[in-house]
Amino acid sequence: MLPKKATMRSLLMEHWELARTLRRLQIHFDSDRCRGVWQCYEVCPIGNWTPDYDRMVAIFRNGKQCIACGACVLQCPEKAIELRIPDG
Amino acid sequence: MATVFMKWLESRPLDYDRGIRLLTLGRLELLQAQIVDRLIRDGMRVLEIGCGTGRLAIAMAEKGAQVTAIDISPTMLTEAERRVNQFELEERINLKLMDASLIGDRFEAGYFDLVVSSLVFSEMTPQMRILVLQECLRLLVPDGKLAIIDETLPDNHATRLIFGAIRLPLRLLTWLLTRTTTHHLRDFASMLSNAGFSEEIVISRLGGSLQLVIASPADGAGIYILPATVLGRLRHRTTLRTLLLDLWATFLRILPPYPKVTPGLYVVGQPDMDSPVLVTGNFELTVRRLVREIDNRIDAWVLVVDSAGINVWCAAGGGFFTAEKVIGALRVSGLEGIVRHRALILPQLCANGVDGWRIQQEIDWDVHWGPVRAEDIPEYVVSGRVKTDAMRWAKFPLKDRLEMVTVTLGFYGLLILLPVAVFWRNMLWPVLVSLVGLSYFYAVVLPWLPGRDGLAKSFSLTLISLAGLLVYIVIWDSLPGQYIFNWVLGLTALSVFTAAELQGMSPLMRGEQANWGWEAVIGAVLGLIYWLIPYTLGWR
Structure with a gap:
């Protein structure tokens, strides 16, 4: 049975929203919380994170390449990384 | 193809040797002669498992061996006894009615220099084969030898087809006559190595369907028994099934149902308590590609986690492959009692859904994110988990x-x-x-x-x-x-x-x-x- 019109429309809108969100997500990194565990470096398949061994922090270097997979967000023990839609 | 008639021939011991000679086209006798020529020295102690009418036992005794020959069939033993008497070798050949699984109880450890057996192992159940092989290892002196002649499944696909075609009517006839069926040995080499033997010489006859394998106890061989929770050994093989699955995977991979592997603990090679534990999802293609890259390269425990038959990255992203599932699979596997380290190697690409810290905090196992590509795993493991940048970056070649x-x-x-x-x-x-x-x-x-x-x-x-x-x-x-x-x-x-x-x-x-x-x-x-x-x- 086909879903009702309203449901179908809301589903489409939901999908549209998800698509828009996925396109716009950006890494937000709170480097003050970072204490150099470098799990982000361990798991990032794009190579966006590099360890800074002197300052014992991670460096996020290339926002454009990010595929928003969320691996670094999940693995960071300090919760210093977030995927956010930038303001404005 | 010989043993399919064996059950029937066994009831007629007098025809037995003639029948076997005919069915193996005389090759069995040639292989037995190889055993006598290559291995028998004067005064050595030999155990023959399944002596039948005693042909090989007599040949070995004539060359000076002290033979203990066992068989499960009283009629066969009666015939063997008659022949032994005929050759006047009563001093050299000791015939016993015995089931092969009991040899460990009936003989001393390290008593025999050689254990031989022809067309017997293919008649045993897989469990019995493992047990008997392990007992053989125990009964042999450290530099002893094991010589087995048996039916094997040819490696070559064409030969295997011919083998199967000839075998089918024989199998049917045997079943009709005796209500029994027989088996060929499959993957005997790995069973031997699992039992602690290393293969030294393999001589094939009849297109590889009849083989003589001479093996000796492997260096420092402890008895290798798979833990009870292990579901099996994963090997890299190409079969009709894998070819069909590849064909499907090439064109229609995105369509469910995705072919799955039963989740649980498997082994690749012969892992011990220090071997690495690799975690993966249960998409058939995922497991097969992993095994293709690591089989014969490293020994490892492979923990297949239920990822709903989806590859690890998508499963982790979609919530099908989680820390919860990894922890559960680990508990079921009993790995905590099997290995003496607490290091899990997870695929890096499941890091978007499997919370590594939760695994660490809840069950105190260290999570290591392995390479992106399975082909890098052997190098990663051998180097002591050193992951180069090339291993951690996804590419799209x-x-x-x-x-x-x-x-x-x-x-x-x-x-x-x-x-x-x-x-x-x-x-x-x-x-x-x-x-x-x-x-x-x-x-x-x-x-x-x-x-x-x-x-x-x-x-x-x-x-x-x-x-x-x-x-x-x-x-x-x-x-x-x-x-x-x-x-x-x-x-x-x-x-x-x-x-x-x-x-x-x-x-x-x-x-x-x-x-x-x-x-x-x-x-x-x-x-x-x-x-x-x-x-x-x-x-x-």
Whole structure:
């Protein structure tokens, strides 16, 4: 049975929203919380994170390449990384 | 193929030797002669498991061996006894009625220099084979030898087919006559190595279906018994089944149901308590590719976690492969009592869904994120878990792009081509050629097209395909305006579709939903143009 019109429309809108969100997500990194565990470096398949061994922090270097997979967000023990839609 | 008649022949001991000679075309005797020539020295102690009418035992005793020969059939033993008496070898041959599984209880450890057996192991159940082999290891002196002649399944596919064809009627006949069936040995080599033997000499006859294997206790061999929770040994093999699965995976991989592997603990090679524990999902293709890369390279415990039959990255992203599932699988596997380290190697690409810290905090196992690609695992493991940057970065090389385009075409290509085939049959070939050509062209030039995602890249792909159309019109054929109009719209649609679809298959772009909205808009605009322009120009 086909879903009702309203449901179908809301589903489409939901999908549209998800698509828009996925396109716009950006890494937000709170480097003050970072204490150099470098799990982000361990798991990032794009190579966006590099360890800074002197300052014992991670460096996020290339926002454009990010595929928003969320691996670094999940693995960071300090919760210093977030995927956010930038303001404005 | 000999043993299929054995159950029947065994009841007629007098015909037994003649029958076997005929069925193995005399090759069994030749292989037995090899044992006598190569291995028998004066005064050595030999155990023969399943002596039958005593032919081999007599030959060995005549060359000076002290033979203990056991068999489970009283009629066979009676005949053997008659012959032993006939050759006056009672001093040298000790005949016993005994089941092979009991040899460990009846003889002293380290008593025999040689254990021989012909056409017996193929009659045993797999469990019994393992037990008997382990007992053989115990009964042998450290530099002793094991010599087994038996039916094996030929490695070669063609030979195996012939083997099967001949075997079938024999099997049927034997079953009708005796209500029993027999088995050939499969993968005997790995069973031998599991029991702690190392193969020294293999002599094959009858296209590899009859083999003499001479083995000796492996250096420092403890008895290798798989823990009870292990579901099996994973090996890299190519069979008809894997070929069919590959065929399916090449064209229709995106369609459920995804072929699955039963989740649980497996071994690759012969892992011990210090061997690494590799965690993976239970998509059949995932497990098979992992095994292809590590079999014969490293020994490992492989913990297959239920990922709903989906590859690890997508399963983790979709919530099918989680820390919860890994912890559960680990508990069920009993690995805590099997290995003496607490290090899990997880695929790096499941880090988007499996919370490594939770695993660490809840059950105190260290999580190590392994390489992105399975082919790097042996190097990663051997180097003591050193992961180079090349191992941690996902790439999308030409080989993968071509594979993914094929996967896309298999399903979506059908989706596009079926309506075309039904409603515009005369357009089928042009559309087919454009779609396939455009897809593979895109896969090849993908890295050089400007833009970060599929939608951006689809712009240049559209321009290129339209340029191609222009070249076609100028050089070969000046199409009427209406056709050109249709082709421009069609190629634009196919270009956008191709680029957008491959985006979801690429590890370097955001997921396929990311551009969904714009694809829908572009589709609607193209559709509108398709209907409106002919109308305003009066083509309809």
